Amino acid sequence: MNSIEPETCKQPSPFHPDNESAYQQWRDRKLENYPEDLGGLVVEIDDPRNLTQAEFDALLQRARKTNMAIYAGKTGSDPDPQIPLAMAQQFGLQALNKNWLADDSGLTSLTVRDEGVRKHYIPYTNRAINWHTDGYYNIASQQIQALNLHVVQRAASGGENALLDHEIAYILLREKNPDYIRALMAADALTIPARIEDGKVARQEEPGPVFSITANGSLHMRYTIRVNNVIWADDPLTTDALACLKDILEGDSNYIYRGLLQPGMGLISNNVLHDRAAFSDDAQHKRHYYRARYFERLAGTDLFADD
Numbered sequence: 123m124n125s126i127e128p129e130t131c132k133q134p135s136p137f138h139p140d141n142e143s144a145y146q147q148w149r150d151r152k153l154e155n156y157p158e159d160l161g162g163l164v165v166e167i168d169d170p171r172n173l174t175q176a177e178f179d180a181l182l183q184r185a186r187k188t189n190m191a192i193y194a195g196k197t198g199s200d201p202d203p204q205i206p207l208a209m210a211q212q213f214g215l216q217a218l219n220k221n222w223l224a225d226d227s228g229l230t231s232l233t234v235r236d237e238g239v240r241k242h243y244i245p246y247t248n249r250a251i252n253w254h255t256d257g258y259y260n261i262a263s264q265q266i267q268a269l270n271l272h273v274v275q276r277a278a279s280g281g282e283n284a285l286l287d288h289e290i291a292y293i294l295l296r297e298k299n300p301d302y303i304r305a306l307m308a309a310d311a312l313t314i315p316a317r318i319e320d321g322k323v324a325r326q327e328e329p330g331p332v333f334s335i336t337a338n339g340s341l342h343m344r345y346t347i348r349v350n351n352v353i354w355a356d357d358p359l360t361t362d363a364l365a366c367l368k369d370i371l372e373g374d375s376n377y378i379y380r381g382l383l384q385p386g387m388g389l390i391s392n393n394v395l396h397d398r399a400a401f402s403d404d405a406q407h408k409r410h411y412y413r414a415r416y417f418e419r420l421a422g423t424d425l426f427a428d429d
């Protein structure tokens with residue numbers, strides 16, 4: 123259980139902190155020609171429901187490099203749920219994580235809600251959401267591997283997203299101190315406390331690593347920068363590693379992409395680190411993002427996928 127090297131992985135994973143030469147080779151290749159800004163991720167497409175081979179290849183190439191890609195389609199503010207669903211299917215994503223606030227389609231509509239239960243949750247307000255990966259509070263067997271967003275409408279002002287490839291966060295930390303990686307791979311690095319309702323445990327506490335290696339040898343990250351309602355391992359290395367990561371996320375690294383997505387645009391990603399700026403709606407611009415979370419990674423983006 124505590125092994126960080128999956129037995130099914132055929133090749134030595136560069137993400138294992140002891141595999142220095144595999145890591146260095148992977149890192150050098152990863153950073154070569156790495157996109158310098160958000161524009162490097164964007165692919166203009168026609169119909170997101172039916173990509174041409176060239177459009178698909180361009181998106182896949184970016185996703186393989188950075189774990190994410192942005193499509194700019196021509197559907198504008200068309201709210202058809204098939205747009206993000208069909209996009210995801212073309213990248214092999216089937217196992218949608220339907221949370222209890224999801225739409226009937228299984229997508230989640232992120233909009234400002236003034237009534238009902240949703241208004242109590244930050245995603246359904248116009249407030250900023252700080253750095254995280256999605257589903258960090260999920261149990262170990264239900265970690266989110268892919269996160270997609272599709273923009274139906276943007277806000278009148280604000281609502282920009284920042285994005286950081288979690289493999290880049292890994293590299294920046296490992297370059298600083300490989301022991302940071304060991305600390306963040308510990309099985310109890312980040313614990314979600316038990317939820318108590320009416321004096322009973324409604325959900326067990328959920329310990330887990332920040333960085334882990336999937337059965338296919340890819341890197342997964344489970345993280346939130348928030349400090350409330352999470353329990354971090356209380357040791358000096360973990361504390362230093364978290365401070366280093368926070369400095370990276372709150373600094374001006376060229377690897378952090380920032381931008382405002384327009385209606386008809388969307389993100390496909392292997393659940394990269396992201397945040398959201400606060401925003402203001404008006405009558406014509408009520409921000410509406412579809413969010414889809416999947417238990418699989420984007421097909422063809424695994425570390426050892428054929429070149």
Ligand SMILES: [Fe+2]
Pocket residue numbers: 254255256396
């Ligand atoms: Fe998120």
